[in-house]
Amino acid sequence: MAAEQQTNKVAGGSRFAAACGLLRQYMMEQGGGRGAVTMGLMPGAQGVAAVVAPEERINKTMELFPQRAGTLKDERILQQPEMTERAQLTIFYGGSTVVFDDFPADKADELMQLANSIAGARPVCPDDVLLQPFLADMPVARKISLRRFLEKRKGRLAAADPYPPPTRAANYSAGKPVEDGGAPWLGINSVINLDY
Amino acid sequence: MAADGGDRKLARTMSFGISDVALGLVMNCVEDPWDRDAISLVCRHWCKLDRESRKHVTIAMAYSTTPDRLFRRFPCLESLKLKAKPRASMFNLIPEDWGGSATPWIRELSASFTFLKVLHLRRMIVSDDDLAVLVSAKAHMLVSLKLDRCSGFSTTSLALIARSCKKLETFFLEESTIAEKENVEWLRELATSNTVLETLNFFLTDIRASPAYLALVVRNCRRLKTLKISECFMSELVDMFRATDTLQAFAGGNFDEPVQGGGNRKYENYYFPPSIQRLSLLYMGTNEMQVLFPYGAALKKLDLQFTFLTTEDHCQLVQRCPNLEILEVRDVIGDRGLQVIAQTCKKLQRLRVERGDDDQGGLEDEQGRVTHVGLMAIAEGCPDLQYWAVHVSDITNAALEAIGTHSKNLNDFRLVLLDRELLITDMPLDNGVRALLSGCTKLRRFAFYVRPGALTDLGLSYVGEFSKNVRYMLLGNVGTSDNGLLALVRGCPSLQKLELRSCCFSERAIAVAALQLKSLRYLWVQGYRASLTGTDLMAMVRPYWNIEFIAPGQGDPHTEGQAQFLAYYSLAGARTDCPQSIIPLHPSART
Numbered sequence: 001m002a003a004e005q006q007t008n009k010v011a012g013g014s015r016f017a018a019a020c021g022l023l024r025q026y027m028m029e030q031g032g033g034r035g036a037v038t039m040g041l042m043p044g045a046q047g048v049a050a051v052v053a054p055e056e057r058i059n060k061t062m063e064l065f066p067q068r069a070g071t072l073k074d075e076r077i078l079q080q081p082e083m084t085e086r087a088q089l090t091i092f093y094g095g096s097t098v099v100f101d102d103f104p105a106d107k108a109d110e111l112m113q114l115a116n117s118i119a120g121a122r123p124v125c126p127d128d129v130l131l132q133p134f135l136a137d138m139p140v141a142r143k144i145s146l147r148r149f150l151e152k153r154k155g156r157l158a159a160a161d162p163y164p165p166p167t168r169a170a171n172y173s174a175g176k177p178v179e180d181g182g183a184p185w186l187g188i189n190s191v192i193n194l195d196y
Numbered sequence: 197m198a199a200d201g202g203d204r205k206l207a208r209t210m211s212f213g214i215s216d217v218a219l220g221l222v223m224n225c226v227e228d229p230w231d232r233d234a235i236s237l238v239c240r241h242w243c244k245l246d247r248e249s250r251k252h253v254t255i256a257m258a259y260s261t262t263p264d265r266l267f268r269r270f271p272c273l274e275s276l277k278l279k280a281k282p283r284a285s286m287f288n289l290i291p292e293d294w295g296g297s298a299t300p301w302i303r304e305l306s307a308s309f310t311f312l313k314v315l316h317l318r319r320m321i322v323s324d325d326d327l328a329v330l331v332s333a334k335a336h337m338l339v340s341l342k343l344d345r346c347s348g349f350s351t352t353s354l355a356l357i358a359r360s361c362k363k364l365e366t367f368f369l370e371e372s373t374i375a376e377k378e379n380v381e382w383l384r385e386l387a388t389s390n391t392v393l394e395t396l397n398f399f400l401t402d403i404r405a406s407p408a409y410l411a412l413v414v415r416n417c418r419r420l421k422t423l424k425i426s427e428c429f430m431s432e433l434v435d436m437f438r439a440t441d442t443l444q445a446f447a448g449g450n451f452d453e454p455v456q457g458g459g460n461r462k463y464e465n466y467y468f469p470p471s472i473q474r475l476s477l478l479y480m481g482t483n484e485m486q487v488l489f490p491y492g493a494a495l496k497k498l499d500l501q502f503t504f505l506t507t508e509d510h511c512q513l514v515q516r517c518p519n520l521e522i523l524e525v526r527d528v529i530g531d532r533g534l535q536v537i538a539q540t541c542k543k544l545q546r547l548r549v550e551r552g553d554d555d556q557g558g559l560e561d562e563q564g565r566v567t568h569v570g571l572m573a574i575a576e577g578c579p580d581l582q583y584w585a586v587h588v589s590d591i592t593n594a595a596l597e598a599i600g601t602h603s604k605n606l607n608d609f610r611l612v613l614l615d616r617e618l619l620i621t622d623m624p625l626d627n628g629v630r631a632l633l634s635g636c637t638k639l640r641r642f643a644f645y646v647r648p649g650a651l652t653d654l655g656l657s658y659v660g661e662f663s664k665n666v667r668y669m670l671l672g673n674v675g676t677s678d679n680g681l682l683a684l685v686r687g688c689p690s691l692q693k694l695e696l697r698s699c700c701f702s703e704r705a706i707a708v709a710a711l712q713l714k715s716l717r718y719l720w721v722q723g724y725r726a727s728l729t730g731t732d733l734m735a736m737v738r739p740y741w742n743i744e745f746i747a748p749g750q751g752d753p754h755t756e757g758q759a760q761f762l763a764y765y766s767l768a769g770a771r772t773d774c775p776q777s778i779i780p781l782h783p784s785a786r787t
Contacts, residue, residue: 138698138723138758140587140612140645140672141287142551145371145400146526149478149502150553156479 216245223249248272255279256693257718258296258320259742260766263304275314275340276305282720282762283695285319286345289722289760291746293775295321298346302326306333316342316368327353331360340366350375351403354382359389366395370424373401380406387412392419399424399447399476407432414440424448427478430487431462443469447476447499451484463487470494474522478502482509492516499524501550507563511536521545526552527587527614528560534570538577545580545605551587551614568595568621575602585610585643591650592621596628600635609636610643610670613650620647626655633662640665645672645697653680660687667715670695678705685712692716698723707735710763722760733761734781742766743781744774 086102142150223245226232229252236246251274255261258280266273280296298320305312306329315330315338327349330338338361343349351374357364367386383406386393396413398405405428414420414436425448433449446468466487468475475488476499485505488495495517500510501524510525510533520541525533527549537544552560567590574581575598582605591613599609609632613620622628629644629651642663644651651659651674660683663669667690675681681701685708692715696706702725710719727733737743743763770782 140551140614141284141289141697143286144288145286146501146550147288153479153504154553 219245220249227252229254251275252314253277257764257766258301259768259771260717260764262768263301265767267304267308271308272311273309274311275316276309276312277316277318278320279318280321281319283319284720284722284760291775291777293777294746295771295773295775295778297773298322298326302330306330311337313337313363314340316340316344317346318342318344320346321348322346323348324350324353327357331356335360336363339363340368342366342368343372344368345371347373351379351382352376354403355379355385358382358386362389363392364390365392365419367393367397368395369398369401369403371400372398374398374403377401377403380404380409383409383413387416391416393417394419395422396420397422397424397447398426401426405448407436411436411439414443418442421445422474424476430466430477434467437467437469440469440471442471444471445474445497446472447474449478451477451479451481473497475499476502476524479504482506485509485513488513489516493519495520497522500529501526501548507532507561515540517541519543522547524548524550526550526560527566527589528552528564530561530563530565531567531570531573532563534566535573538573541578543580544578546583547574547578547581547586548583549586549588551612554616565589568592571595572598575599579603580605582606583608587612587614589614589616590621591625591628591646593625593628593631594622596625597631597635600631600633603636605638606636607638608641609639610641611645612643612672613646615647620650623650624652624655625650626652626658629655630658630662633659637665639663641668642666643670644674645670647673648700649676650674651680652676653683656680657683657686660684663688663691665690667691668693670697671699672697673699675699675701678702681705681709682712685709688713688715690715693718694720696721696724700725703727703732704735707732710736711738717765719763720760723758726759736763737781740765740767742770745779745781747777747779 086104087108219242223232223235226235232246232250236243247270250270250272253266253270253273253275254277255266256279258278266276278298278301280298281294282290284290285294296319298317301317302322305315312334315334320343322343338357341357341361341364346369349372354369354374357367386396387409393413394417396417403426405425407428410423410425410428410433414423419442420440421442422445423443424445427450428448430449430451437443437446451463463484463486468487468491472491473494474497475491475495476497477484477488479502480487480500481504485503488498492513493516496519498513498517498520499522500513505513505528507528507530510529514520514523514533514536518540520537521543523537523541523544523546525548529537529549534549537547549566552564566586566588568588571586571588571591572595574584575595579602581603584599584603584606585608588611591611599606603609625646633639633642642659644659651671653676656671656675657680659669659671664687666688669688669691671694675684678701681699682705691713694713694716696719699721701709704727706719706721706724710716733743733745741763744761746760746762748759770780774780
């Protein structure tokens with residue numbers, strides 16, 4: 001029922017992941033509905049960003065960001081307490097994204113208040129600290145055509161060299177985002193041998 | 197009031213004082229769309245003349261208008277270029293299902309535009325049905341069809357086009373994703389149906405190339421000047437090359453094939469037609485590059501991006517090509533290679549230095565590192581350079597100053613500072629950027645993608661101040677606070693298209709900036725400081741602007757945690773084909 005999808009990227013998000021696990025467990029016990037509530041806990045602000053998207057997906061134009069600065073306290077939701085609106089909830093935090101379907105609006109509200117209280121308790125980070133995650137999270141993008149070529153190139157170099165030397169690339173790429181990450185050929189033949 | 201009246205009188209004089217014949221003759225000589233835009237604003241009559249005589253239009257964003265509106269404005273179009281998906285899609289940063297269907301356009305083009313004969317679709321989804329509609333209406337007219345980085349169609353449609361469009365001179369499919377890729381019938385159809393083809397391009401596609409049918413194409417289309425194909429063993433293309441004496445440009449092929457008896461002897465004395473001027477050979481290695489040596493002096497363009505060459509190989513090869521006007525390489529060419537270019541290629545107009553492999557700290561060759569040293573050499577050695585895109589590992593202010601001093605013809609400069617090196621020799625680069633921008637006065641496009649701290653808020657204020665003519669700008673990892681962005685947008689009077697990536701700017705500052713830039717029509721941002729509620733983005737919602745928030749988790753898996761949004765000027769209103777991953781922000785949501 002509550003179909004969820006979790007994409008976990010950054011190590012160290014384990015506490016967050018555990019929290020999401022609990023949240024998901026809670027969600028499993030709830031009923032279904034429609035609409036969309038998106039909630040962002042942005043890593044940059046080390047705080048909380050919330051996005052409310054009420055029931056307007058029919059014509060695909062939705063009041064995503066209500067002018068009112070009151071986080072999730074969308075008036076329409078508050079005015080109709082008898083109608084428990086359910087929607088999709090997306091949480092962005094610490095480089096992770098978790099999506100819950102059919103999340104009740106009132107629970108989302110509670111969650112936002114909780115998140116806000118935690119965020120509010122912490123001092124706002126200075127700008128130079130904020131810059132760091134951007135560099136780590138966003139490697140320079142590579143053109144698709146070139147990426148495809150480099151993948152093929154690596155495959156061919158590996159095929160041409162039956163006894164690849166031990167991986168040397170690990171030292172370089174440690175702590176550095178590997179853009180083509182996850183590809184099976186990574187690190188197999190790190191030493192390029194063009195003198196065949 | 198008095199001034200108003202005077203203007204009106206002047207307008208009347210201008211529209212009635214010149215005969216329509218004279219005006220028509222003049223209009224036919226005005227090709228620049230900016231000039232035509234200005235002319236069409238003079239009075240209704242001149243607008244009508246422009247309407248009836250405009251032959252070509254480029255629509256940079258397909259959702260910025262509607263096919264119907266285009267027809268009402270320019271019913272006599274002969275040529276249309278249409279782009280849909282954001283540029284970032286070429287870097288896998290945009291969700292697959294973003295949109296960009298050609299269907300409504302092709303329907304209108306086929307039904308209404310009687311004179312259309314040239315169509316260029318870029319980054320769009322084109323179905324087999326779309327192409328069938330187009331062919332049934334326009335087969336007798338089409339002279340040029342470019343499906344440029346498109347997807348959604350199959351080789352069956354290519355066969356239909358080849359069979360039906362007998363006037364086709366340009367058939368361009370570069371980097372398109374085409375289904376039924378093993379089917380080579382379309383090539384046979386093309387070879388047997390068409391005799392006027394001048395350009396055939398299916399470079400960087402996965403569709404199969406049949407050497408026999410290619411030879412047939414070359415034999416039957418005697419005017420063929422450009423042939424760019426997918427991967428295909430070079431040893432099987434010898435017949436094809438021997439069959440032409442008009443071919444000027446070739447791209448594709450494949451040198452990497454099983455070698456029997458060691459050494460790639462089969463490429464000794466490889467034959468290219470004497471007319472050849474532009475080459476892009478795939479998987480060419482040290483042992484094969486001598487195939488180019490006899491043709492070096494004839495070559496005007498060389499694309500080595502997709503080869504296995506070392507730094508030394510690049511030096512050896514470039515030394516033999518003194519007449520190059522266009523060179524495309526990866527950064528494995530190194531500073532040494534750039535120095536050789538600077539000494540050898542005095543006519544160079546376009547230079548692209550792409551980013552190479554990331555293994556081994558990004559060094560494919562121990563000398564393969566591009567820095568300020570190479571940049572300074574090129575700036576001093578290649579004064580005709582107009583386009584220069586380069587990925588560097590290190591950079592200094594002095595190098596940027598040298599470009600400002602020497603590269604007076606640059607109209608497009610793009611620099612990406614890679615994140616390979618921990619330390620950069622010279623930071624910040626504010627003064628260098630100021631010198632570059634104030635020196636390169638012809639600059640229309642400018643990209644500066646560096647790292648945090650490399651361009652401060654002061655540097656951004658220089659960018660604003662000295663880029664009066666820049667229409668397109670990409671900035672990455674620039675600025676130290678919102679003040680930088682706000683300083684930037686106090687200038688940039690001509691900026692139409694802005695892309696920001698991985699910057700520390702807040703949502704509010706970006707929204708304010710978007711309102712400030714008077715010429716802006718397109719803004720793409722990925723990686724910014726979102727406000728607590730997202731409310732701040734609403735500040736830039738206004739009539740005639742479509743703003744599309746792309747939720748994280750879409751597009752490239754490695755940047756999935758980063759929100760992005762796209763905002764563009766549009767007369768078409770909110771689009772109706774948004775996928776789930778796109779959340780449009782609309783003026784009605786403000787209330």
